[in-house]
Amino acid sequence: MIKTVIERVISEDLAGIWNILDSDEKRRIVDAFEIQNFKKNQIIYAEKETPEYLWCLLKGKVKLYKDGVGGRAQILRLIRPVQYFGYRAFFANEPYVSTAAAIEPSSLGMLPMSLVSDMISKNIKLAWFFIHELSRNLGGSDTKIINLTQKHIRGRLAEALILLRDNYGYEDDNSTLNIYMAREDLANLSNMTTSNAIRTLSSFVTEKLITVDGRCIKILNEPQLRKISKFG
Amino acid sequence: MIKTVIERVISEDLAGIWNILDSDEKRRIVDAFEIQNFKKNQIIYAEKETPEYLWCLLKGKVKLYKDGVGGRAQILRLIRPVQYFGYRAFFANEPYVSTAAAIEPSSLGMLPMSLVSDMISKNIKLAWFFIHELSRNLGGSDTKIINLTQKHIRGRLAEALILLRDNYGYEDDNSTLNIYMAREDLANLSNMTTSNAIRTLSSFVTEKLITVDGRCIKILNEPQLRKISKFG
DNA sequence: TTACCTTTGTGTTGTATAACATAAATGTAC
DNA sequence: GTACATTTATGTTATACAACACAAAGGTAA
Numbered sequence: 001m002i003k004t005v006i007e008r009v010i011s012e013d014l015a016g017i018w019n020i021l022d023s024d025e026k027r028r029i030v031d032a033f034e035i036q037n038f039k040k041n042q043i044i045y046a047e048k049e050t051p052e053y054l055w056c057l058l059k060g061k062v063k064l065y066k067d068g069v070g071g072r073a074q075i076l077r078l079i080r081p082v083q084y085f086g087y088r089a090f091f092a093n094e095p096y097v098s099t100a101a102a103i104e105p106s107s108l109g110m111l112p113m114s115l116v117s118d119m120i121s122k123n124i125k126l127a128w129f130f131i132h133e134l135s136r137n138l139g140g141s142d143t144k145i146i147n148l149t150q151k152h153i154r155g156r157l158a159e160a161l162i163l164l165r166d167n168y169g170y171e172d173d174n175s176t177l178n179i180y181m182a183r184e185d186l187a188n189l190s191n192m193t194t195s196n197a198i199r200t201l202s203s204f205v206t207e208k209l210i211t212v213d214g215r216c217i218k219i220l221n222e223p224q225l226r227k228i229s230k231f232g
Numbered sequence: 233m234i235k236t237v238i239e240r241v242i243s244e245d246l247a248g249i250w251n252i253l254d255s256d257e258k259r260r261i262v263d264a265f266e267i268q269n270f271k272k273n274q275i276i277y278a279e280k281e282t283p284e285y286l287w288c289l290l291k292g293k294v295k296l297y298k299d300g301v302g303g304r305a306q307i308l309r310l311i312r313p314v315q316y317f318g319y320r321a322f323f324a325n326e327p328y329v330s331t332a333a334a335i336e337p338s339s340l341g342m343l344p345m346s347l348v349s350d351m352i353s354k355n356i357k358l359a360w361f362f363i364h365e366l367s368r369n370l371g372g373s374d375t376k377i378i379n380l381t382q383k384h385i386r387g388r389l390a391e392a393l394i395l396l397r398d399n400y401g402y403e404d405d406n407s408t409l410n411i412y413m414a415r416e417d418l419a420n421l422s423n424m425t426t427s428n429a430i431r432t433l434s435s436f437v438t439e440k441l442i443t444v445d446g447r448c449i450k451i452l453n454e455p456q457l458r459k460i461s462k463f464g
Numbered sequence: 465t466t467a468c469c470t471t472t473g474t475g476t477t478g479t480a481t482a483a484c485a486t487a488a489a490t491g492t493a494c
Numbered sequence: 495g496t497a498c499a500t501t502t503a504t505g506t507t508a509t510a511c512a513a514c515a516c517a518a519a520g521g522t523a524a
Contacts, residue, residue, distance in 0.1 A: 066374065068382035076374050091367035097375055120359070127352070127359035134366035135323035141373035142298065142308050143329055148381050149423045150300035153481070183502065191381045193482060198503060214490085214502090231301045385511070415472065425512060430473060446472090446520085 017084075020125040029119070034110050044086075044100040044108065051090035053110040057081050060106025061168070061179060065188060066098045075189040076144075077137070078103075078167050087113065088134065103181065148191045151231060156190040157200045158229035161210070163189070165219060173218075180215035249316075252357040261351070266342050270334040276318075278331045283322035285342040289313050292338025293400070293411060297420060298330045307421040308376075309369070310335075310399050319345065319362065320369075335413065380423045383461075388422040389432045390461035393442070395421070397451060405450075412447035 018029055035058070038044060044055065047066065062079040076098055079085050089096045090113040120126045147159050161177070168178040181189075187197035201217075204210045209225055211218040219225065250261055267290070270276060276287065279298065294311040308330055311317050321328045322345040352359045379391050393409070400410040413421075419429035433449075436442045441457055443450040451457065 066378050068378045070382075072382060074378055074381060076377065088367045088370050091363050092371050093364070094368075094371060097371050120363075121356050124353050124356060124359060127356060127363065131323050131352075131359065131362055131366065132325070134363065134370055135320045136326075138320050138366055138370045138373060139324050139326060139329050141370060141377070145308065145373070145377055145380060146298050146300045146306055148377060149306060150302075150304055182500095194501090195483085195503080196481065198501095202503080414470095426471090427473080427513085428511070430471095434473080 017126065017129055020123055021119065025119060025122070028115065029111065032111055032115050036108050036110060038102040038106045038108060040102060040104050042102050044102065045096055046099045047097060048095045050095055051086060051088075052113055053086060054084060054090075054113055054116045055086040055100070056084050056109040056111070058107040058109055060108075061103040062100055062106060062108075063103050063185070064098045064100050073188045074148075074191060075185065076141070078163070078189075080167055084133070087116065087130065088137075090117075091130070091134075103179070103185070151229075153190075153192055153196055153200055154203070154228055155231050156192060157186070157197060157204070158225045160186060160190040161204075161217070161219065162222075162226055162229050164217075165222070170219070175218045175220065177217045177219065182215065249358065249361055252355055253351065257351060257354070260347065261343065264343055264347050268340050268342060270338045270340060272334060272336050274334050276332040276334065276340065277328055279329060280327045282327055283318060283320075284345055285318060286316060286322075286345055286348045287318040287332070288316050288341040288343070290339040290341055292340075293335040294332055294338060294340075295335050295417070296330045296332050305420045306380075306423060307417065308373070310395070310421075312399055316365070319348065320366065322349075323362070323366075335411070335417070385422075385424055385428055385432055386435070386460055387462070388424065389418070389429060389436070390457045392418060392422040393449070393451065394454075394458055394461050396449075397454070402451070407450045407452065409449045409451065414447065 018026060021029065038060070044062065045051070057079045059081055062085070063075050064077040064079065064085065065073045065075045067073050077085070079100075086096075086100065116126075120130065147156060151159065164177050164179055164181070170176060171178050183197050183201070184194045186201070187194045190197065192200075201210070201212060204225075205212050209219075209221045209228075211220060250258060253261065270292070276294065277283070289311045291313055294317070295307050296309040296311065296317065297305045297307045299305050309317070311332075318328075318332065348358075352362065379388060383391065396409050396411055396413070402408060403410050415429050415433070416426045418433070419426045422429065424432075433442070433444060436457075437444055441451075441453045441460075443452060
């Protein structure tokens with residue numbers, strides 16, 4: 001029963017990666033693949049733990065964050081379905097440097113990294129997949145450093161909103177962000193205190209760049225927001 | 233003549249990577265490998281350019297940095313011999329997001345990325361080398377984000393000094409940093425203004441953590457400096 | 465040498481943003 | 495529904511750091 005679901009997932013959703021494999025290899029993946037569900041805010045893995053699994057977000061939303069000094073966290077990356085994560089630390093041969101947690105109820109697939117390693121060694125295309133992913137993430141991380149260190153509060157928050165838009169898109173109305181984050185998460189995404197995230201969000205409302213209803217954010221003027229994120 | 237030097241470099245210095253290759257492949261590398269010299273402060277490649285070469289620092293020191301708003305630069309990574317760089321953007325299929333420049337007179341080897349790609353496809357070990365490197369860099373980049381955004385000035389400068397120590401080591405006296413950077417570079421490494429880098433450096437001298445003579449920095453109390461870098 | 469430019473050093477002022485305080489609104493458990 | 499915890503909101507104060515100004519020292523070129 002369950003394995004059927006997994007087979008469907010592997011042959012459809014995860015097509016991009018695993019279709020490369022021959023049927024024998026695919027069987028090994030299917031047999032090893034496990035699905036696990038996480039509640040909102042539940043931790044998937046934590047900093048300093050030893051990486052063992054390749055995680056694949058099937059449904060929901062996940063944040064990768066790092067706790068800094070004085071309890072302040074910095075969100076490093078946001079994951080959407082179907083994306084893979086949790087492999088970097090394993091490849092680097094070091095403990096996790098960040099923590100993964102579900103932002104909303106989520107379904108995840110897990111695959112032992114040892115198996116993934118084997119597969120990579122046998123399939124150069126799989127190797128290329130990870131080289132490509134790691135390279136894109138590294139570029140993003142380097143760019144993020146500039147955003148977080150050199151831009152002012154308004155620029156950083158605008159950047160965060162644009163990131164949410166690019167990452168999770170709009171709802172059917174073509175303007176409501178398809179993610180409902182706490183102000184604190186918004187703050188942790190843009191390197192500021194929660195108070196300042198709230199305040200700056202209010203300014204954006206006053207300037208008619210967005211509307212806010214609880215955690216529901218509508219983007220009214222995306223071009224202007226992008227402009228501010230470039231520096232405003 | 234020149235090719236002989238290159239063959240020596242490839243079979244000795246670069247052993248780690250290229251020894252994996254068989255002699256036929258090695259010949260292709262040797263034939264394509266070119267050495268180029270750079271003067272102090274000379275730019276090797278610039279942000280937004282299209283990546284074409286794998287660069288290999290043979291001698292000297294190189295910084296990878298990114299220009300931010302208002303002319304302020306952020307140093308992202310420091311390269312020492314024998315390290316490779318310039319490949320990330322190519323793998324990500326995007327223009328460079330950072331600029332590479334020689335900190336001091338440097339000798340670099342260059343190899344067309346197209347050739348490197350070919351070799352990776354043929355040699356899973358080479359693929360693993362880049363997966364490993366990218367993974368380590370990504371972890372470093374993520375960690376750097378916390379350092380630069382959450383630590384105070386003293387912590388950030390201490391961190392930078394420790395980085396220089398870990399990256400380039402000490403001279404024979406076991407305490408003088410083996411790199412002579414302008415105060416501005418030190419500032420760009422630790423996300424602060426040049427004035428504040430100078431000021432904070434002076435404080436460290438007063439506190440007998442270091443001594444300074446021009447650009448020559450001696451570390452007197454490394455443990456305490458590491459403590460400050462963790463947050464002080 | 466002199467002239468000039470860059471780097472280093474230090475003091476002063478201004479400001480962005482954190483820290484703190486407190487209240488209202490919202491969500492959650494019983 | 496009531497009680498309690500959490501999240502959101504807003505005002506006030508404090509401060510770390512940038513911005514600016516200027517001088518001294520050091521490098522570099524004629």
